[in-house]
Amino acid sequence: MSRLPLAVVDSAASAPLAPFVRFSTLWIQITGTWCNLECTHCINASGPRDPWLRPLDGAAARRAIAEAEELGVKDIYFTGGEPFLHAEILPLIERSLATAPTTVLTNGTAITEATADALAALARRSPYSLDIRVSLDDVDREENDRVRGEGSWARAVEAVRRLHARGILPIVTATEIAGHRDGGAAGATASYRAFRDFLRALGIDKPRVKIMPVFALGRRADGGGAILTEEALEGFDRATLQCADARVVADGGVYACPILAGLPGARLSSGSLEASFRPARLFHSACTTCHQTGMTCRNG
Amino acid sequence: MTTSNEYRRIAVFGGVYNNALALEATLADARRRDVDAVFCLGDMGGFGPHPDRVFPLLREGGVLAIQGNYDESIAGGRADCGCGYTDPRDNHYALVSYRYTLRHTSAENRRWLGALPLGRRLKLGPYQVLMAHGSPRQINEFLWESTTPNGLLRRMLREHETDVLLCTHTGIKWHRPLPDDQHVVNVGVIGRPENDGTPRVWYTLLTAGPALQVEFVPVHYDHEALAAQMDAEGLPPEFAETIRTGWWTTCLENLPSRERARGRY
Numbered sequence: 001m002s003r004l005p006l007a008v009v010d011s012a013a014s015a016p017l018a019p020f021v022r023f024s025t026l027w028i029q030i031t032g033t034w035c036n037l038e039c040t041h042c043i044n045a046s047g048p049r050d051p052w053l054r055p056l057d058g059a060a061a062r063r064a065i066a067e068a069e070e071l072g073v074k075d076i077y078f079t080g081g082e083p084f085l086h087a088e089i090l091p092l093i094e095r096s097l098a099t100a101p102t103t104v105l106t107n108g109t110a111i112t113e114a115t116a117d118a119l120a121a122l123a124r125r126s127p128y129s130l131d132i133r134v135s136l137d138d139v140d141r142e143e144n145d146r147v148r149g150e151g152s153w154a155r156a157v158e159a160v161r162r163l164h165a166r167g168i169l170p171i172v173t174a175t176e177i178a179g180h181r182d183g184g185a186a187g188a189t190a191s192y193r194a195f196r197d198f199l200r201a202l203g204i205d206k207p208r209v210k211i212m213p214v215f216a217l218g219r220r221a222d223g224g225g226a227i228l229t230e231e232a233l234e235g236f237d238r239a240t241l242q243c244a245d246a247r248v249v250a251d252g253g254v255y256a257c258p259i260l261a262g263l264p265g266a267r268l269s270s271g272s273l274e275a276s277f278r279p280a281r282l283f284h285s286a287c288t289t290c291h292q293t294g295m296t297c298r299n300g
Numbered sequence: 301m302t303t304s305n306e307y308r309r310i311a312v313f314g315g316v317y318n319n320a321l322a323l324e325a326t327l328a329d330a331r332r333r334d335v336d337a338v339f340c341l342g343d344m345g346g347f348g349p350h351p352d353r354v355f356p357l358l359r360e361g362g363v364l365a366i367q368g369n370y371d372e373s374i375a376g377g378r379a380d381c382g383c384g385y386t387d388p389r390d391n392h393y394a395l396v397s398y399r400y401t402l403r404h405t406s407a408e409n410r411r412w413l414g415a416l417p418l419g420r421r422l423k424l425g426p427y428q429v430l431m432a433h434g435s436p437r438q439i440n441e442f443l444w445e446s447t448t449p450n451g452l453l454r455r456m457l458r459e460h461e462t463d464v465l466l467c468t469h470t471g472i473k474w475h476r477p478l479p480d481d482q483h484v485v486n487v488g489v490i491g492r493p494e495n496d497g498t499p500r501v502w503y504t505l506l507t508a509g510p511a512l513q514v515e516f517v518p519v520h521y522d523h524e525a526l527a528a529q530m531d532a533e534g535l536p537p538e539f540a541e542t543i544r545t546g547w548w549t550t551c552l553e554n555l556p557s558r559e560r561a562r563g564r565y
Contacts, residue, residue: 071455
């Protein structure tokens with residue numbers, strides 16, 4: 001197993017706590033950090049070699065979905081790594097869709113014609129929405145591939161086309177790492193507009209776009225991220241943090257958020273979701289990012 | 301939380317969105333249907349023209365209202381509507397609408413909004429009914445048909461000890477019967493059509509009998525007159541387009557894929 005690429009501080013025991021308010025969202029870190037791409041800004045340093053967080057066993061994922069159903073989960077997300085590398089991903093999505101609306105975060109490169117057909121069939125059969133979030137970091141092929149790897153733009157765009165052709169409206173998810181580096185609200189506005197125009201030009205008549213900030217995490221960790229303190233959180237409603245109503249099942253246990261999955265000291269339970277329903281320590285620089293940006297890893 | 305008397309038949313709607321013309325038509329329609337009471341699940345403002353025109357209709361019509369997130373924001377003079385958009389285009393339109401409504405809502409009506417209860421409980425025949433704006437646990441929670449699982453609804457009904465949950469907030473109606481004669485109904489809104497390509501709006505009739513009857517009632521009103529008022533007030537033409545065509549043009553970010561796929565944009 002390779003070195004953990006995420007900085008962990010020693011002072012976790014004294015870090016501020018986030019309350020656990022209620023259970024709404026189940027994240028399944030289905031492929032751990034196993035991915036066929038090696039993006040320069042990946043928040044958990046996923047890649048094709050020697051994943052530091054192993055993929056989750058399909059049976060463990062099914063157990064988590066069943067427990068989440070009993071606990072009244074609102075929505076379920078599959079992430080990784082690249083979820084479509086998992087041998088059981090399609091039956092797992094089917095199982096998940098029998099319980100709750102389901103979203104898969106993907107780089108799109110493994111969505112073949114046959115996979116797109118299967119996803120469309122699953123979406124039609126389910127009473128709940130299936131959302132596929134395809135990562136694409138720039139409308140420009142060269143800019144995107146500089147960050148995400150040669151050929152990734154063409155394959156992601158093809159996945160978007162394939163899904164759209166089958167009635168699934170993919171959410172194109174971008175970080176602001178490539179292009180439109182104005183920063184701030186103007187940068188975000190320009191990015192949204194650029195992606196919407198790009199998707200319309202592809203024939204996507206109902207473009208769905210989500211823009212995320214770039215984090216100094218994973219492959220971009222600088223080791224010096226600020227850690228939250230009680231003083232920094234004064235007057236802030238901690239119940240608005242995602243870890244107040246979400247849990248992540250990954251190989252090895254249950255964690256408070258997808259970014260912390262697999263980190264020593266971040267595990268809240270060894271397997272049971274309900275046992276993880278307790279306050280989580282805000283000990284990581286990722287917690288600072290979440291607090292400062294107010295962003296959500298969810299669809300909206 | 302306000303607890304009221306026992307009823308046999310009630311009319312319930314949400315999301316007036318400053319649409320006094322649709323409100324007038326809805327109240328007239330409900331009166332013709334022999335209802336015991338009329339309820340509004342909140343969000344009086346936003347989107348439409350002349351906010352102050354809806355309040356006399358609500359008060360004089362004896363409408364029993366609860367507070368929506370928009371009402372909470374307007375009453376408190378907050379910076380935005382609390383809808384939580386991240387797409388700058390959606391935020392732009394949401395802010396235009398919110399600032400217009402805040403500017404044109406009188407202090408008296410803001411106080412009235414601020415005094416509304418956050419929920420209501422009542423008896424409809426043998427059924428315990430709970431009313432909330434978004435959900436019983438969060439005023440601005442979206443309960444869309446395609447993203448609200450049965451397990452979550454059963455949990456809400458159990459935790460809040462009710463047989464029937466009524467909500468609104470999303471703008472599109474639905475009814476989910478559950479085992480043991482439990483029901484969840486999103487009653488829809490009367491201020492804006494529901495993204496189905498027609499200008500009609502909807503409210504809900506609930507009648508207690510041997511079984512609970514849930515009927516969605518279409519309301520046709522003078523939408524052209526409303527759109528003309530919106531144009532005259534300088535509201536975005538995209539809003540008036542929605543009123544005229546029935547297709548949503550803005551604030552599409554929160555629509556789940558299935559509901560989004562049904563619309564034009």
